[in-house]
Amino acid sequence: MRRTHAALLTRLKWIGLAGLLAFGIGPATAQDTQPTPADLRLVPQSDAQVKLSFAPIVKDVAPAVVNVYASRKVVRRQRVSPFFDDPFFRRFFGQPGGNMGRPQERVQSSLGSGVIISESGTVITNHHVIKDADEVRVALxxxxxxxxxxxxxDERTxxxxxxxxxxxxxxxxAFADSDSLAVGDIVLAIGNPFGVGQTVTQGIVSALARTQVGVTDYQFFIQTDAAINPGNSGGALVDMTGKLVGINTAIFSRSGGSNGIGFAIPAHMARFVASAAAQGGKVQRPWLGATVQAVTxxxxxxxxxxxxxxxxxxxVHEGSPAKAAGLAVSDLVVAVDGKEVLDPDSFGYRFATKMIGERSEFTVYRGGRQQTISINLQPAPETVPRDTRELTDYSPFEGSTVMNLSPAVSEEIGLEGVFEGVVISDVARGSTADRVGLRERDVIRAINDRAVETTRMLETMIRTPPRVWRLDIERDGRISQIILR
Known part of the structure; x- marks a missing residue:
């Protein structure tokens, strides 16, 4: 006869009690009833407890997690033998003349994951999954x-x-409140690893507010040991209520596979970017107008x-919201709207996810005394026209795109604390500027000891190339000189 779990448990209890009585041990007194860790490990007492599963959560969330297929066309010229410059070889082999050959078109594709966040079909994914894509398809x-x-x-996030x-x-x-997550919370990662199809992995939140990951400009990640592999990028990290707590975006691995260290962008940041898309398709972050440094x-x-x-x-820069609010050099900011700030990365995350038009409360220590400073959240101003120019004349800058700097441009490209001059916004691969070593976000300070103030001025200067180029380039707050003949 088949015994139920309840009948078996009752029988075990009676056997245990009989054994205690046989050894002369009577019922426990009040002081003896304190539970031990072993007492808390209970045998499931019903079919429902035996069948506990994450399946109901997965059933609700899985239809909202999609595969993202991105493709782009790349045109390349195939180099051919110089023998094909000879008319005889061209006629014999049917090849075109010229050493560069005929342009060939090739399609590059990438695969990742995404999450549907609205009934109308809005999908959020990683920027690197669809970067430079001409066509995007999603598969449910x-x-x-x-x-x-x-x-x-939004490359910065x-x-x-x-x-x-x-x-x-x-x-x-639906989005969850990612700020309410705690280390040890159970989470599920859903995505399409290695392109094998939708896959669910389970783990816990290993750490919060992880920085120095090197994936985005805002270093503030949820770390989890749920298995995340290539192809999971853009997929969902959900809690036990079936809500989205993060967007899976990176792994720490030397082999390319999951080593139990995965990172997700918090839902708070994802919701901020999704709101920007719904309000016009452009991310506008508040401008503080102050430079911060870490506390060693x-x-x-x-x-x-x-x-x-x-x-x-x-x-603190003149004309900035920080200056208007009374923020001063040497102030110590320890919290933004009641959320603790540990370092510049967490400060940037807390401030950058605030909405334009609101106010933010900074908890500040000045002279050993705590006070609250209210900051008006407004976009960075465009103090001068950005005047974007592609430089094609023969010079070290050939193949680069330059812009006039302003607080608005600095905020867009993530150039902290630099608001005047000319900045390189793009460098074509294989161009002269690329070979010279120029990079995006480089600020062109001077050419042959002559200050470069605007893009128009720069374009005029390179039209009459000197014998020797001495370039003063500011990168990461340091000015270096490049000398070229």
Whole structure:
């Protein structure tokens, strides 16, 4: 006769009690009833407990997780033998003349994951999944496929927003409050690793506010040991309520496979980017107009802090919201809207995810006393026209695109604390500028000791090339000189 779990448990209890009585041990007194860790390990007492599963969560969320296929056309010229310059060889082999040959078109493709976040078919994924894509398609877990339009690309957060070209309604997942996550919380990662199809892995939140990951400009990640592999990028990290707590974006691996260290962009940042897409397709971050620096152990000791925390205000720029609010050099900012700030990365994340038009409260220590400073959240101004120019004349800058700097341009490209001059916004691969070693975000300070103030001025200067080029280039706050003949 088959015994149920309850009957078996009852029998075990009676056997245990009989054994205790046989050894002369009576019922426990009040002081003996304190539970031990072993007592807390209970045998499942019902079929429902035996069958506990994540399946209901997966069933709700999986239809909202999609595969993202991105493709782009690349045109290359195939080099051929110089013998084909000879008319005889061209006629014999049927090849065109010239050493560069005929241009060939090739299609490059990439595969990743995405999450549907609205009934109308809005999808959020990683920027690197669809970077430079000409066509994007999404495939649902029921094998339906749809074309999608790119609504927003934000390289600084490594996020992108797509819109499915089909009328809904679509199954979608709601955002969770990623700030409420705690280390040890159980999470599920859903995506398409290695292109094998939709896959679910389970783990815990290993750490919060991870920085120095090197994936986005805003270093503030959820770390998890749920298996994340190539192809999971853009997929969902969900909690036990089936809500989206993060967008899987990177792994730490020397072999290319999962080593139990994965990183996800918090849902708070993903929601901020999605809101920007819904309001016009452009991310506008608030401008502080101040430069911050990390608090080292030495600085913490000098300020009589119990530990290094917060950020120090290193510079405040004229006409900025920071200046208007009364923020001063040497102020120590320890919290933004009640959320603790540990370093410049966490400060940047907390401030950059605030909405334009609101106010933000900074908890500040000045002279050993705590106070609150209210900052008006407004976009960075474009003090001069950006005047974007592609430089094609023979010079070290051939193949680069330059712009006039302003607070707005600096904020867009992530150039902190530099608001005047000319900046390189793009460098074509294989161009003279690329071979010289010029890079995006380089600020051109001077040519042959003559200051470069605008893009128009730069273009005029390179039209009469000197015998020797002496370039003063500012990169990462340091000015280096490049000498070329």
């Amino acid at each position: 877990n029921d094998r339906r496929e749809f074309d999608a339009d790119i609504v927003l690309l 490594d996020l992108a927003v797509l819109q499915i070209r089909e009328d809904g309604p679509f199954e979608h997942v 152990a030495e600085i913490a000791e000098a300020l009589s802090l119990d530990r290094p925390r917060g950020v120090l205000i290193a510079a």
